[in-house]
């Protein structure tokens with residue numbers, strides 16, 4: 062396929078910003094975990110990163126854009142023929158609906174489409190076959206995943222990342238390294254997993270805990286859980302009531318969740334009870 066104008070060819074809908082820098086392609090290859098597991102690449106695009114990956118590993122790539130699938134099928138004819146490269150066309154998120162992305166252990170390596178980058182990383186945390194995630198994302202997203210407790214950027218994503226392993230922001234990549242350039246600075250993020258974790262209730266709990274990041278953690282939790290239970294749990298865990306969400310470490314979030322989770326709807330029940338009481342009062346009962 063001959064592309065006369067890459068910037069015009071790129072589809073915004075599919076988050077296409079092609080990495081056109083040999084230097085950063087090599088930096089990504091060097092940051093990869095040092096073993097011979099298969100690599101799953103999401104969004105191979107024109108195949109620049111894929112070319113480097115197939116030199117070292119067996120690769121399965123997932124691409125949604127039919128134009129690019131055609132291009133990759135002819136570009137990678139030989140590795141497809143000798144079995145070192147497999148291309149699966151379609152939406153990668155749909156592939157994940159039926160379980161693991163691959164039926165063998167793998168490392169995820171990708172220059173991700175930014176509109177679904179966080180979603181993809183969270184899917185990889187849940188996937189038991191995924192051993193690590195090495196991805197190009199918006200710098201802001203990488204910072205959130207890699208932040209440590211106490212840092213201002215420590216967020217629900219940091220808690221989830223440190224629950225499954227260790228997240229490292231490897232390096233930043235300037236906009237000019239891509240065609241077309243994205244609106245934001247990018248960064249390569251590595252998450253080395255030591256376990257998988259799949260608990261949607263915990264994710265919902267973290268959303269509540271970080272709902273107002275600059276407010277007190279206890280106040281955020283009181284929007285969904287009974288006040289007395291939050292106060293009692295803070296006292297038992299010897300946590301200061303003034304603690305802000307970014308100041309509590311990952312293990313504190315797991316402790317708080319274990320104490321509070323069965324009351325996730327307790328606050329709603331309280332509201333319901335108060336409402337019934339005031340209605341009864343109004344009726345003069």
Ligand SMILES: C[S@@+](CC[C@H](N)C(=O)[O-])C[C@H]1O[C@@H](n2cnc3c(N)ncnc32)[C@H](O)[C@@H]1O
Pocket residue numbers: 075076077078079080081103104105106107108109110123124125126129151152153154171172173174175177
């Ligand atoms: C940021 S580009 C990266 C392209 C190439 N890997 C590179 O580094 O130049 C993102 C790629 O993800 C693909 N993509 C977007 N949404 C996708 C989805 N839901 N499933 C699979 N691939 C997707 C795009 O078509 C595009 O090829």
